[in-house]
Amino acid sequence: MAHAPVVRALSAAPRIVRQKPAASTEDCAAKASSDTDGDNSKAQGTCTDYTGCSGGSCTSTATADECRDSNIMREYYASGASCASRDYDCRSYNSYYCSGSDSMQHVWGCTSSPGYCVNTRDVLVQACSYGCNSNTGLCNSNPCSPNPCTSPSQNTCSGNTATQYPNPGTCTQNGASYTCAYPPSTTTCPTTGCSCETRQSGGCSGGSCYMNNVQDCNSLNACVDTGASYKACSGLQACDAQNRLYNDYTCSSGSCSLASSSPSSNCPVTYSGCVACTKNDNVCIGSTLRAYAAASCSSGVCGNSYTDSSCPYGCESRAGDDACYVDRCTPNPCTSSPDDICVNSNTLNVYPSTGSCANSGTGSPVCTYSLNQTSCQYGCLSLSGDDQCAPNTAPTLNSVSAAGIYGAYAKSGHTVTMASSGSDPNGEQVRLRCGSSPGAVDMCTSGYASSGPSCSFTSGWSDSSDHNVYCFLQDTPGAQSPALTATLSADNSGPAVSITRSPSGALTPGTSVTLTASASDSRSGVSTMHVVVDGYTAATCSSTTCSYTFSPSYGNHTYYANAYDRVGNAAWAYDSFGSYPGDGPVGNGTSPPPGTIPGEGTTPPGGGGGSSCSSNSQCQSGVCYISGTCYGGGGTLPAGSSCSSNAQCASNVCGVNRLCYGGPFPGSPAGSSPDGGTCSSNSQCSSGICDAPSHCFGGPAGGVRVTGVRHNRALLRRGRAGAAACKQSACRGRAYKLFGRVQGRRDHNIKMLRF
Numbered sequence: 001m002a003h004a005p006v007v008r009a010l011s012a013a014p015r016i017v018r019q020k021p022a023a024s025t026e027d028c029a030a031k032a033s034s035d036t037d038g039d040n041s042k043a044q045g046t047c048t049d050y051t052g053c054s055g056g057s058c059t060s061t062a063t064a065d066e067c068r069d070s071n072i073m074r075e076y077y078a079s080g081a082s083c084a085s086r087d088y089d090c091r092s093y094n095s096y097y098c099s100g101s102d103s104m105q106h107v108w109g110c111t112s113s114p115g116y117c118v119n120t121r122d123v124l125v126q127a128c129s130y131g132c133n134s135n136t137g138l139c140n141s142n143p144c145s146p147n148p149c150t151s152p153s154q155n156t157c158s159g160n161t162a163t164q165y166p167n168p169g170t171c172t173q174n175g176a177s178y179t180c181a182y183p184p185s186t187t188t189c190p191t192t193g194c195s196c197e198t199r200q201s202g203g204c205s206g207g208s209c210y211m212n213n214v215q216d217c218n219s220l221n222a223c224v225d226t227g228a229s230y231k232a233c234s235g236l237q238a239c240d241a242q243n244r245l246y247n248d249y250t251c252s253s254g255s256c257s258l259a260s261s262s263p264s265s266n267c268p269v270t271y272s273g274c275v276a277c278t279k280n281d282n283v284c285i286g287s288t289l290r291a292y293a294a295a296s297c298s299s300g301v302c303g304n305s306y307t308d309s310s311c312p313y314g315c316e317s318r319a320g321d322d323a324c325y326v327d328r329c330t331p332n333p334c335t336s337s338p339d340d341i342c343v344n345s346n347t348l349n350v351y352p353s354t355g356s357c358a359n360s361g362t363g364s365p366v367c368t369y370s371l372n373q374t375s376c377q378y379g380c381l382s383l384s385g386d387d388q389c390a391p392n393t394a395p396t397l398n399s400v401s402a403a404g405i406y407g408a409y410a411k412s413g414h415t416v417t418m419a420s421s422g423s424d425p426n427g428e429q430v431r432l433r434c435g436s437s438p439g440a441v442d443m444c445t446s447g448y449a450s451s452g453p454s455c456s457f458t459s460g461w462s463d464s465s466d467h468n469v470y471c472f473l474q475d476t477p478g479a480q481s482p483a484l485t486a487t488l489s490a491d492n493s494g495p496a497v498s499i500t501r502s503p504s505g506a507l508t509p510g511t512s513v514t515l516t517a518s519a520s521d522s523r524s525g526v527s528t529m530h531v532v533v534d535g536y537t538a539a540t541c542s543s544t545t546c547s548y549t550f551s552p553s554y555g556n557h558t559y560y561a562n563a564y565d566r567v568g569n570a571a572w573a574y575d576s577f578g579s580y581p582g583d584g585p586v587g588n589g590t591s592p593p594p595g596t597i598p599g600e601g602t603t604p605p606g607g608g609g610g611s612s613c614s615s616n617s618q619c620q621s622g623v624c625y626i627s628g629t630c631y632g633g634g635g636t637l638p639a640g641s642s643c644s645s646n647a648q649c650a651s652n653v654c655g656v657n658r659l660c661y662g663g664p665f666p667g668s669p670a671g672s673s674p675d676g677g678t679c680s681s682n683s684q685c686s687s688g689i690c691d692a693p694s695h696c697f698g699g700p701a702g703g704v705r706v707t708g709v710r711h712n713r714a715l716l717r718r719g720r721a722g723a724a725a726c727k728q729s730a731c732r733g734r735a736y737k738l739f740g741r742v743q744g745r746r747d748h749n750i751k752m753l754r755f
Helices: 717-727
Strands: 046-055 055-066 072-079 082-089 095-098 101-109 117-129 155-160 159-164 170-174 178-181 185-188 190-193 196-204 209-214 221-227 230-233 238-240 243-250 255-264 270-276 283-285 288-292 306-310 341-344 347-350 357-358 364-370 371-373 396-404 415-423 430-435 453-457 466-475 483-492 496-502 512-522 524-534 534-543 545-550 558-563 570-573
Touching: 046 072, 046 082, 046 209, 117 190, 155 196, 159 209, 185 483, 190 209, 190 243, 396 466, 415 430, 415 466, 430 453, 496 558, 512 524, 524 545, 534 545
Parallel strands: none
Antiparallel strands: 046 055, 072 082, 095 101, 101 117, 155 159, 159 185, 170 178, 190 196, 196 209, 221 243, 230 238, 238 270, 243 255, 283 288, 288 306, 341 347, 347 371, 357 364, 396 415, 415 453, 430 466, 466 483, 496 512, 512 545, 524 534, 524 558, 558 570
């Protein structure tokens, strides 16, 4: 609170000096605060709080009460040495009062400067219909709501008449008060009645009517017999039957009465005096079965029907139902035949494994096994269980051999005879069968013989190797012996032949000359040799060496030697460099030809190795060296053999594939690639020669063969087209120079090839 200024008056009166009292102190911070309205929210006020000291006096801060809003007032009040505050809601001072018959309200709020709670206005709350209560200032409520009339007189009975007073009664309002009225009513109470299907009795008691349950009419509902009983079936029983109805009762006018009487599933027919119906047992009447039907009942009477049927296999009497015998032969039970038995050493009684069956008529089968008597060709064997005919025994092959022209040797096309030693232990006829593999019969089959049969075939082997022939004996029933093997030695190459003369070189007439021929054969061996001079057989020998000595006359004479092996292969030679297949160039004469002197001669036949030549056609080998002498040949390896030089091959050609050329000599090979064409094997070339570097060699035409050529380019100066034309004889008689290398004569050129 603000303090009023202190006004002090000064006067000129003499100064009176008084003695200064003793000094005193005061703690301003502890000085109690003060409140002008005494913490009254309905009065304006200020709270003073002492907070400091100034000029010897305590200084303070004054805080006035204030309105926070139109309804809330904050009151500041003294609290010890400080001022505290609290908020008041001025609406808590609202109050009601009566103004006549109206209910009014004093409405309070907050007024500022400073703030305090004050009655700001009065408002009408309600115009009271039942008056205003001066104690509460509120309208009185309706005195008849809720109805206060709840104390009527006691209800009473007079006989069956009930007098009753309503509760609540009737309320009549009069201002703030009311009056109650309870007008009575009378009721005559019934003495009987119904509640649904229940019969009741009643009256008056305590001023009220009552009804008590006496009887449930449904308890009278029941099934009753209707009409007379009759005969009927209940399942498989013959019975006396009784129909029934259902009586349904209901409550009506206070009593139970029959509402309906009708058939109902609740009242089924009743059966009495029932007799069970049973089936009669089936019975046999001779071979007829009387079969009774299953138990039945009809119109109250048990059924007893039956069917008679014939029993084809007899009728069986049994306990219970009799029955027809079943077919005892289906399936056939006759599978236990007697053992087959030998009657004697050559006769066997054979019984079938399944016999014939017949029904006995008494339920058992009768089995019959037919007898089949068999003759045993090889004797009858008594065994445990079934006896048996002795089986056929296979033939015995003791040995087999191959016979060619000479021992086991044969050449292609010759007949080979296979001989055997063996027979059949049962005395059966046997035949010999032979083939190229075990079990095969592709070579020969003999006729049947008692022992040692033989058969023949034509040898088809063209090589000179040993081959196996497989043979077995077979008897007339077909039993076969184990196979034996015989070796056939194929021989299709002639002996190796050579011939020399001594002395050699040029001779003077009258000089004695010896021609010596030698032969060898690695297969069948040498059988015969000839020394041929001027086409005349000068000497014949059966050893591997043959000589002939003579003194030749002046002039040119031819000579050579030939040899034959034991199967007829022949070879001939005119020197020691190699032999040729066949008898020889001019045959074996038996008498001297005209103009010659037998036993004389100094030169080998023309065209031999080392002979002078100017063309290939003058040489027996088909090769005229550039030196003017004929190539002598001398190879023995057959076509297809491995080789490293031409001299090893009978054809005198070792191809680029290191295999001997196989073309005929002379003849035409089967290849189609022309001279100079690319190739990888001899068979691709029309000439039959594939030479380095993988080009076909042209070869001679017109049957003249060039041999011994390797690593040639076979390039004709006039081109490959020219070579092909020459092969077709378009340039016969003309010479072409061929560059190449001849086996055994390195770096020599074939000078001229004349066609």
